[in-house]
Amino acid sequence: MKHLSSRIIIMLLSVAIIFTVVGCSSNASKESGTPAVAEKGKFPYTITDQAGRNIVIEKQYERVAMSSVRPIPAAYLAATGSINELVGINPSSMVAAKSSMLAVLAPNIVNLPTGFVEGNETNIEELMKLKPEVVFCLNTNKQEIDALEAVGIRAVGMETNGTDAIELFSQWAKLIGEVMGKENQAGAIIDHSRAVAQKVKEVAQTIPAGEKKTIMFLYTDDGKTIKVGGSNLYSQYWCETIGGINAAAEVSNVAVVNMEQIYKWNPDYIFITNFTETQPEDIYNNKYPGQDWSNLKAVKDGHVYKIPLGVYRWFTPTSDGALMLQWTAQKVYPQYFNYYNIETEIRNHYSKFYNYNLNDAELALILKPSSDAGSYKARTKE
Amino acid sequence: MDPVSHIESWEAAPKRHGIPLLTKVILVLLPLVVFVLSFGLGRYNVSPQAVWGILWGQAFNLPSSYPGTDTSVIMVLRFPRILMCLLVGAGLSMAGAALQGMFGNPLVSPQILGVSAGAGFGAALAILLSGSIFMIQTMALFFGICAVAITYAISRFKGGDSSVYMLVLAGVITSAFFEALISIIKYVADPFSKLPTITYWLLGSMANVSWQDLMMVAPIIGFGIVGLIIMRWRLNILSLDDDEARSLGININASRIMVIIFCTLITAASVSVCGIVGWVGLVIPHICRIIVGPNHKNLIPACLSVGAVYLLMIDNLARSLVSTEIPLSILTALVGAPFFAYLLSKSGGQWS
Numbered sequence: 001m002k003h004l005s006s007r008i009i010i011m012l013l014s015v016a017i018i019f020t021v022v023g024c025s026s027n028a029s030k031e032s033g034t035p036a037v038a039e040k041g042k043f044p045y046t047i048t049d050q051a052g053r054n055i056v057i058e059k060q061y062e063r064v065a066m067s068s069v070r071p072i073p074a075a076y077l078a079a080t081g082s083i084n085e086l087v088g089i090n091p092s093s094m095v096a097a098k099s100s101m102l103a104v105l106a107p108n109i110v111n112l113p114t115g116f117v118e119g120n121e122t123n124i125e126e127l128m129k130l131k132p133e134v135v136f137c138l139n140t141n142k143q144e145i146d147a148l149e150a151v152g153i154r155a156v157g158m159e160t161n162g163t164d165a166i167e168l169f170s171q172w173a174k175l176i177g178e179v180m181g182k183e184n185q186a187g188a189i190i191d192h193s194r195a196v197a198q199k200v201k202e203v204a205q206t207i208p209a210g211e212k213k214t215i216m217f218l219y220t221d222d223g224k225t226i227k228v229g230g231s232n233l234y235s236q237y238w239c240e241t242i243g244g245i246n247a248a249a250e251v252s253n254v255a256v257v258n259m260e261q262i263y264k265w266n267p268d269y270i271f272i273t274n275f276t277e278t279q280p281e282d283i284y285n286n287k288y289p290g291q292d293w294s295n296l297k298a299v300k301d302g303h304v305y306k307i308p309l310g311v312y313r314w315f316t317p318t319s320d321g322a323l324m325l326q327w328t329a330q331k332v333y334p335q336y337f338n339y340y341n342i343e344t345e346i347r348n349h350y351s352k353f354y355n356y357n358l359n360d361a362e363l364a365l366i367l368k369p370s371s372d373a374g375s376y377k378a379r380t381k382e
Numbered sequence: 383m384d385p386v387s388h389i390e391s392w393e394a395a396p397k398r399h400g401i402p403l404l405t406k407v408i409l410v411l412l413p414l415v416v417f418v419l420s421f422g423l424g425r426y427n428v429s430p431q432a433v434w435g436i437l438w439g440q441a442f443n444l445p446s447s448y449p450g451t452d453t454s455v456i457m458v459l460r461f462p463r464i465l466m467c468l469l470v471g472a473g474l475s476m477a478g479a480a481l482q483g484m485f486g487n488p489l490v491s492p493q494i495l496g497v498s499a500g501a502g503f504g505a506a507l508a509i510l511l512s513g514s515i516f517m518i519q520t521m522a523l524f525f526g527i528c529a530v531a532i533t534y535a536i537s538r539f540k541g542g543d544s545s546v547y548m549l550v551l552a553g554v555i556t557s558a559f560f561e562a563l564i565s566i567i568k569y570v571a572d573p574f575s576k577l578p579t580i581t582y583w584l585l586g587s588m589a590n591v592s593w594q595d596l597m598m599v600a601p602i603i604g605f606g607i608v609g610l611i612i613m614r615w616r617l618n619i620l621s622l623d624d625d626e627a628r629s630l631g632i633n634i635n636a637s638r639i640m641v642i643i644f645c646t647l648i649t650a651a652s653v654s655v656c657g658i659v660g661w662v663g664l665v666i667p668h669i670c671r672i673i674v675g676p677n678h679k680n681l682i683p684a685c686l687s688v689g690a691v692y693l694l695m696i697d698n699l700a701r702s703l704v705s706t707e708i709p710l711s712i713l714t715a716l717v718g719a720p721f722f723a724y725l726l727s728k729s730g731g732q733w734s
Binding site: 070091092095118119120121220222223224225226248250251254255256257258259260261263264275277288289290291292294295 | 424425426427449450451454455458459460462512514515518568569570571572573574575577578579582583587589590591592593594595701705706707
């Protein structure tokens with residue numbers, strides 16, 4: 001009995017301690033968060049994030065973290081011109097950054113802490129150690145948003161679902177620009193992306209129905225399980241915008257399919273994402289037992305391509321989205337999309353929006369990425 | 383009916399009434415019929431004539447007049463997959479029946495000794511480490527066998543022969559431990575790429591089973607199946623309580639270890655190539671008991687037939703129902719549960 005009562009007391013005490021600590025820490029950060037003095041006349045101003053919340057921007061933020069949203073660091077770079085304010089990013093973004101051009105454009109990114117996110121969970125206390133003033137997170141993570149706001153950190157919800165990759169990126173860039181007070185810089189890449197998409201759409205409309213090609217996005221193939229990009233995903237947008245047909249439109253999102261289903265679709269073109277180590281050669285050479293690709297039209301015609309890897313995997317919404325459209329369109333319809341040279345477009349894009357002049361090796365690596373981005377092993381820089 | 387009286391009736395029941403000839407004929411013919419029909423099912427349309435022509439041509443090495451795609455579908459995609467379904471379905475059902483008998487517990491499945499959790503952990507770990515298919519399969523096999531070895535070791539902590547209860551409890555402990563390890567891996571796995579693969583894999587799938595996969599596990603599963611067929615007489619004795627069995631002059635412990643080894647090999651090899659396929663090893667033995675009674679002499683061969691047919695029919699659905707591959711464990715339970723409930727309502731829970 002004595003034992004039991006002492007245990008209960010210990011439990012009560014520990015609960016009390018936890019509450020005190022939590023209470024203290026939230027008070028402390030509230031105090032440090034509120035006395036923001038408007039340095040310029042524009043503060044405070046109100047914006048709406050992609051969770052539909054009205055957010056007051058009180059000052060020029062200097063410490064920014066990204067928790068549950070992954071493809072954002074590259075968008076941040078494009079929208080603000082640097083990653084100087086970043087103090088922490090998602091571990092998944094880190095792996096992507098290390099295996100992409102982002103680590104070349106913004107070398108400091110590889111030193112950022114990532115330990116505050118594990119899987120889908122954000123450890124708020126661990127995040128607080130980085131003293132962020134604003135955190136970008138998924139708009140659907142209501143609990144995370146509430147927890148962040150409760151400890152005095154401004155949370156900005158971001159939308160990652162959708163098909164229109166250009167528009168998704170544009171919304172991110174717009175929001176980041178608004179939060180960071182860089183609307184002009186963000187506006188430049190948004191306008192450019194939308195203009196390229198518009199031009200591609202116009203040309204695509206001139207393609208007669210009889211010349212429409214079917215395209216399949218091979219999302220992953222580990223030699224066992226085959227996943228393709230269906231409708232309700234960027235695959236649908238890339239296909240439709242360049243005037244093609246998504247062969248896998250009858251499945252939704254990222255779907256597991258078998259080889260027979262792919263025979264049935266028999267696509268004219270196959271694009272392999274950077275989420276998998278699989279390369280076109282693996283498909284041409286029938287590397288995986290149990291998968292015979294040799295009978296497919298795309299394979300017979302030699303139309304299997306690895307999607308380039310720029311600041312991020314081009315399959316997803318990125319600040320390189322305009323280049324993805326131009327590259328895909330030219331691969332499928334070279335006779336219609338003959339008004340640009342893709343290598344020149346890439347060089348200009350990088351110098352204009354990332355202020356970086358690509359050398360030939362870097363350009364080659366973007367266009368012919370290694371398997372490393374798929375295996376999540378960081379590419380070692382030469 | 384309580385489990386004990388249920389077990390005691392196993393020996394006596396079938397001697398009163400043998401298996402009707404018709405039942406025997408059906409049990410032999412059904413797998414053959416379903417085997418042949420399965421070649422014609424799938425997302426890609428191959429005409430029955432082409433199926434026959436291709437199989438015939440391949441068997442006698444005739445020049446083929448059929449399109450290469452059709453030949454690929456039949457010989458590369460469907461053939462190994464169909465054989466694998468027969469093998470895994472038969473193996474898991476027989477292992478389930480043997481373990482249910484040995485433990486005298488109708489709730490036992492081949493998972494009871496921790497083999498699936500162990501193998502699942504091995505595979506999940508290999509996926510996390512971006513291992514090759516071969517590495518995934520080898521690690522699944524290795525950890526599956528490890529898990530059962532641990533279970534067996536725990537059951538003998540007190541020294542001497544391990545009792546059935548100790549084995550079951552040790553199996554629960556080992557399963558819980560490895561399932562926790564799987565959870566850790568799922569927790570740290572990248573939710574964008576690795577996690578869906580692990581989750582999908584843990585639900586079981588025959589998608590893209592190759593001849594190589596078949597060559598790798600067929601000898602192991604086959605060994606276990608043959609072993610259980612040979613052991614089926616002893617299973618009746620093992621299902622008695624220890625003293626009774628000993629009085630019949632049988633080395634209980636040695637027989638028990640043999641059964642455990644056969645069942646472990648079957649289950650670990652199955653999991654290593656097609657993930658964790660649930661429900662088959664639990665329910666098929668019960669269905670077979672309704673058909674042929676509880677005597678293992680008949681029950682084990684019946685499980686071979688019905689288990690093989692069941693998993694093959696389920697997989698036919700999994701690969702041809704919709705455009706996406708449906709994980710096997712979802713269908714085995716979704717289709718199997720109502721069917722089992724129907725059988726139960728018909729038999730009133732009487733096994734013999």
